[in-house]
Amino acid sequence: MNLKNKILRIIHNALMKAKERGELSLPEVPPVALEVPKEEGHGDFATTVALSLAKPEKKPPRKIAEIIKGAMEDSDVILEKTEIAGPGYINFFIKDSAWLSVLSEIEGRGADYGRSNIGNGKPVQVEFVSANPTGPLHIGHGRGAAVGDSLARLLSFAGYDVKREFYINDFGSQVENLASSIYFKYRELSGDEEAAKAMSAEAADEEAPGVEDAVNHAYWACHYLGGYVKDLAQEFMARPEFEKLSEDDKKTYCREEGIKMMLRQIEETLAKFGVSFDEWYSERKLYDPKNNLVRAAIDELREKGLVFEEGGAVWLMTTRFGDDKDRVLIRNNGQTTYFASDIAYHRDKFLRGFKEIIDVWGADHHGYIPRMKAAIQALGHNPDEFNVLLVQLVNLMREGQPVKMSKRAGTFVTLEEVMDEVGTDACRFTFMLRRPDSHLDFDLDLVKSQSSENPVYYVQYAHARLSSVFRQAAEKGIAFPPIEEVNLSRLLLPEELAIIKRLSAFPELVEKAAEAKEPHRITYYLQELAGELHSYYFRHKFISDDLELTYARMHLVQAVRQVIATALGLLGVGAPESM
RNA sequence: GCGCCCGUAGCUCAGGUGGAUAGAGCAACAGCCUUCUAAGCUGUGGGCCGCAGGUUCGAGUCCUGCCGGGCGCGCCA
Incomplete structure (x- = not known):
C-alpha cells in the first residue's frame, strides 16, 4: 500500500472512531479529499475533510479537525507529525524513513512502476488519424496521431483493454x-x-x-x-x-x-512515427452486400420509430437527443450520407464489445459531435460511453512566421517531411506540450534546435546523463549492490527527498491523466522531474569515495532513470542512453 | 443569428475535476565548466487570471451576461 492510501486509512479509521465515541454524528461516511499541498510548509499531504464536515456537523471546522486528529492512530509509524492549520486543514508530515521505501517499490516493479488497474480490463477503443486515403499525412494528422497514440498507451498502462483503430474512408x-x-x-x-x-x-x-x-x-x-x-x-x-x-x-x-x-x-x-493500429477498418465493409451494416443500422433506428421521410430523403430524429436539427441518412438520390456510415460504424464498435469509445477528431469537426452523440443515444447507448477528443489544428511556423499551406503558395509540408527535418522524438514531444484543445504553433526551427529552448532534449538529456553515471561507475569498478543491502537513510538532502516525493507521485499522476484522458500531463511531470534532477546533478557528485553514500545515490538515480524512461514511453518518445 | 473552444507574466503555455501566498519555459539582465555529459546549473525583475455580477466557509477553476480571438452551422466527407 502506498503512503497516500495509508494516510487515507488513518483518516478513515479516525472518523469511524470519532463516530463511535459520539464526537461526530456522521450519518454517512464522507469522501475524504487528500492532496499534496502546494506549500512545502503545509506538510506532505493535507485534507480538507474537516472543512467540508463543518456544515453537516454544525461545528467549527477547526474543532472537527481537533476531534479527527485526536482519534488518529499511526500504526505503521509513518507520521512525523500532524497539525491543524488555517481554517481547518489537517496537515500530515511523513517520516523521511517512510519516503525511502518508495525507492524499493520502484526498483521492485521496474518498468511496471506506475502501472495500475483502475481500468479493470474495460474494453476501450481509441480511433484516431483516420485520414482520407487521398493524399499524404500533414502535420495536423501528426498531432492527432501523437495524442491518440499516447492516450492509448496511457489507458493501457492504467489497466484498460485498449484497441487502436484507423477508419478508412474508402467509399464515396x-x-x-x-x-x-x-x-x-x-x-x-x-x-x-x-x-x-x-x-x-x-x-x-x-x-x-x-x-x-x-x-x-x-x-x-x-x-x-x-x-x-x-x-x-x-x-x-x-x-x-x-x-x-x-x-x-x-x-x-x-x-x-x-x-x-x-x-x-x-x-x-x-x-x-511510432504509431501502429490493431485494426484498419474499411468504410466499404459497412456496405458488404452479404452483411450491410448501414442498412442494419437504419433498420434498427426505423424499428425504434426514430426515422422519418421528408422531401424524398430519409431522416434521423436527432433532435430528440439534443441536436439542433434532424439529419439526413439517405439522400433523395438514394445514396446514404457519411453520417449514415458513421452511425453504422459506431454501432459496430459497440457490437464488437467495446464499453467505451474514444474518437480523436480535428477541432474543425466539433460541430459534428451533437449529432453523433444523438445517434449513439438513438441506438440505445449511454452517450457517456462515446467521447470525442478534439485536437486543435496546428500552425506550422518557420523562424516565427506562419507557413501558409495553400496549394497555390507552394509551401505544403507533409508530416513525413516534418519528421525528417526535426526528428520523430522532438516532433512527438512537441505535440504533447499543449493541451489537445489549445492551438499549437509548431515552429520548425525551434523544434529542431538542440538547445535549452527545446524541452524534449532537456528531458532526454536527464536520462542520458544518468545512464552515463552508471557507465562511469562500471568503469571505476564500483558495484551496484542490491537495494536491501544499501543504507538509503544516507539520502538526507532536501533535494533528494523532494525527488523521491515526486517519484512517489507518478502512479497517481498516471491514474488521473488516464481518467481525464489528458496525456499531456505526463509531459509536464517529466519536465519538472528532469528539472529537479539536473539541479541535483549539478550540485552533488553521485560517485565518491564515500561508498555507502554512493550506493544510496545510485539507487536514487536509478529510480529516476526508470520513471523518466517509463513516462517517455507513454509519450512514444525514446529514452536515450547517451546523447 | 445560433452552437462549441479559447482568453493566466513581454511571448508560448501549465494550473492535478472548488482549497492555503497563481507556476514553468522562452525572451531580458547578472553569474557558473580542473570534478559522473554546459543539450546543464544559480540568481533577478515581471500578474486587475479578458470585464461585470452570482453560487459558498473558499473561485483562475462552477453559473449568468458582456467584450475579444478561433472554429463550426450541407440531402459534402
Whole structure:
C-alpha cells in the first residue's frame, strides 16, 4: 500500500472512531479529499475533510479537525507529525524513513512502476488519424496521431483493454476524386491534349473556373504534394496489366490501386512515427452486400420509430437527443450520407464489445459531435460511453512566421517531411506540450534546435546523463549492490527527498491523466522531474569515495532513470542512453 | 443569428475535476565548466487570471451576461 492510501486509512479509521465515541454524528461516511499541498510548509499531504464536515456537523471546522486528529492512530509509524492549520486543514508530515521505501517499490516493479488497474480490463477503443486515403499525412494528422497514440498507451498502462483503430474512408466522393485525378494525369502523360489544356488552364487561373475538382486535385497533388498523383500515374502506366484494360477499367484500377498505395504510404509514415493500429477498418465493409451494416443500422433506428421521410430523403430524429436539427441518412438520390456510415460504424464498435469509445477528431469537426452523440443515444447507448477528443489544428511556423499551406503558395509540408527535418522524438514531444484543445504553433526551427529552448532534449538529456553515471561507475569498478543491502537513510538532502516525493507521485499522476484522458500531463511531470534532477546533478557528485553514500545515490538515480524512461514511453518518445 | 473552444507574466503555455501566498519555459539582465555529459546549473525583475455580477466557509477553476480571438452551422466527407 502506498503512503497516500495509508494516510487515507488513518483518516478513515479516525472518523469511524470519532463516530463511535459520539464526537461526530456522521450519518454517512464522507469522501475524504487528500492532496499534496502546494506549500512545502503545509506538510506532505493535507485534507480538507474537516472543512467540508463543518456544515453537516454544525461545528467549527477547526474543532472537527481537533476531534479527527485526536482519534488518529499511526500504526505503521509513518507520521512525523500532524497539525491543524488555517481554517481547518489537517496537515500530515511523513517520516523521511517512510519516503525511502518508495525507492524499493520502484526498483521492485521496474518498468511496471506506475502501472495500475483502475481500468479493470474495460474494453476501450481509441480511433484516431483516420485520414482520407487521398493524399499524404500533414502535420495536423501528426498531432492527432501523437495524442491518440499516447492516450492509448496511457489507458493501457492504467489497466484498460485498449484497441487502436484507423477508419478508412474508402467509399464515396473523396476516393472518386483521387481516382479521376490519377486517371486524368495518366491521360495527360499519354499525350491527351484536352487533358493537358485543362491542366494548364488550372495552372494559369487562381480559381480555375469550369475545371472539375479532379483536375484541381490532380494539379495540386502533382505540383505541391510531392507529385504523388503523378508518381502513381506513372507507376500504373509502367505496369503491363494496366495498358490492357479498357478506359473504364483503367479508372477503376486507378481507384483501387491508388487507395492501396496511399494507405501503404500512410501506414509507413505512421510506423516511422511510432504509431501502429490493431485494426484498419474499411468504410466499404459497412456496405458488404452479404452483411450491410448501414442498412442494419437504419433498420434498427426505423424499428425504434426514430426515422422519418421528408422531401424524398430519409431522416434521423436527432433532435430528440439534443441536436439542433434532424439529419439526413439517405439522400433523395438514394445514396446514404457519411453520417449514415458513421452511425453504422459506431454501432459496430459497440457490437464488437467495446464499453467505451474514444474518437480523436480535428477541432474543425466539433460541430459534428451533437449529432453523433444523438445517434449513439438513438441506438440505445449511454452517450457517456462515446467521447470525442478534439485536437486543435496546428500552425506550422518557420523562424516565427506562419507557413501558409495553400496549394497555390507552394509551401505544403507533409508530416513525413516534418519528421525528417526535426526528428520523430522532438516532433512527438512537441505535440504533447499543449493541451489537445489549445492551438499549437509548431515552429520548425525551434523544434529542431538542440538547445535549452527545446524541452524534449532537456528531458532526454536527464536520462542520458544518468545512464552515463552508471557507465562511469562500471568503469571505476564500483558495484551496484542490491537495494536491501544499501543504507538509503544516507539520502538526507532536501533535494533528494523532494525527488523521491515526486517519484512517489507518478502512479497517481498516471491514474488521473488516464481518467481525464489528458496525456499531456505526463509531459509536464517529466519536465519538472528532469528539472529537479539536473539541479541535483549539478550540485552533488553521485560517485565518491564515500561508498555507502554512493550506493544510496545510485539507487536514487536509478529510480529516476526508470520513471523518466517509463513516462517517455507513454509519450512514444525514446529514452536515450547517451546523447 | 445560433452552437462549441479559447482568453493566466513581454511571448508560448501549465494550473492535478472548488482549497492555503497563481507556476514553468522562452525572451531580458547578472553569474557558473580542473570534478559522473554546459543539450546543464544559480540568481533577478515581471500578474486587475479578458470585464461585470452570482453560487459558498473558499473561485483562475462552477453559473449568468458582456467584450475579444478561433472554429463550426450541407440531402459534402
